[in-house]
Amino acid sequence: MIWNEKVRPWETAAAGVALLIAILFLLQWGIEGVIHNRKTQVMPDLKGGSITAALDRLAPIELGLRKESAEFNNGVPIGSILRQDPPAGTVVREGKIVRVVVSQGGETELTPAIVGLPLRNAEMLLHQSQLGLGKVSESYSLRLDKGVVISQDPKAEASVGRNSLINVTVSGGAPPPEVSLMPDLLRKHIEEAQAWAGVAGAVLTVQKDMGSPFAYGTILSQEPAPDASLVAKAQVSVVISGREVKPGENGLAATHFHYELPPGGSESLVRIAVSDKYGERELFNGLRRPGAKIDIPVQESGGAHVRIFLNGILVDERDL
Secondary structure, three states, rough: OOOOOOOHHHHHHHHHHHOOOOOHHHHHHHHHHHOOOOOOOEEEOOOEEEEEHHHHHHHHHHEEEEEEEEEEEOOOOOEEEEEEEEEOOOOEEEOOOOEEEEEOOOEEEEEOOOOOOEEHHHHHHHHHHOOEEEEEEEEEEOOOOOOOEEEEEEOOOEEEOOOOOEEEEEEOOOOOOOOOOOOOOOOOOOHHHHHHHHOOOOOOEEEEOOOOOOOOOEEEEEEOOOOOOOOOOOOOEEEEEEOOOOOOOOOOOEEEEEEEEOOOOOOOOEEEEEEEEEEEEEEEEEEEEOOOOOEEEEEOOOOOEEEEEEEEEEEEEEEE
């Protein structure tokens, strides 16, 4: 007698699962067989080389390459490999994909001009530039109010690594009576320097620059620099303009330097400095609103170069 029984649904499902497991097992066995039949290779050291050089080394030994990411690194040239996975010396089979991290080169910033700023403002500007405030020292000053930055190291517009520390010297205000400082004599007349030297007991040496376009007696340079400490009977030397003014002449001609702040935004600290063969001097330093116009009379000294800073950042340069 033949029994005609219906196949239950769960039996069909079980048979399907068993068949799928068998297929997967066979596939895995076949893939593992292929993989294990591949040759093994020793991973070369790719660090420090370029992507192109890495491909040239990996291709002959049947290994692949994938750039996983890039990072800034001051010590490794841009485009060079920083890290690799698997590491050098690892035994791998042909067909392995090597993942690498590539250098984007040094991450640098330009130091802002913070001389003339209150220390708090200078620190905020440094943070905005991805830099930090380093050592803070204090020195008396005849030129700048207490708490204002006198000097910075590195100087403005220097290229430094991100998060570098900028050392500053800030003004401690006017010195006490027992401390003698060198005044700023630049662009003053020699008679004013002689009067000061007589009171301070300094020995003044004068040299003349006959090619200067400034009026006779204008002080072009000085040594020591302004705010330097002075001892008794200090030796002070100045260079003055030796240009003799002819009858009817008024000395050096003057021009007007014009600058207009960009519209929009907030109030900005504007610093305008001019430099020529006699050094650099500040023409303007103050807060101005957006769109404000600044006009400054400037003596034409020949070959002068003007730089404009907004909040310590160099935004414009012009030749006079």
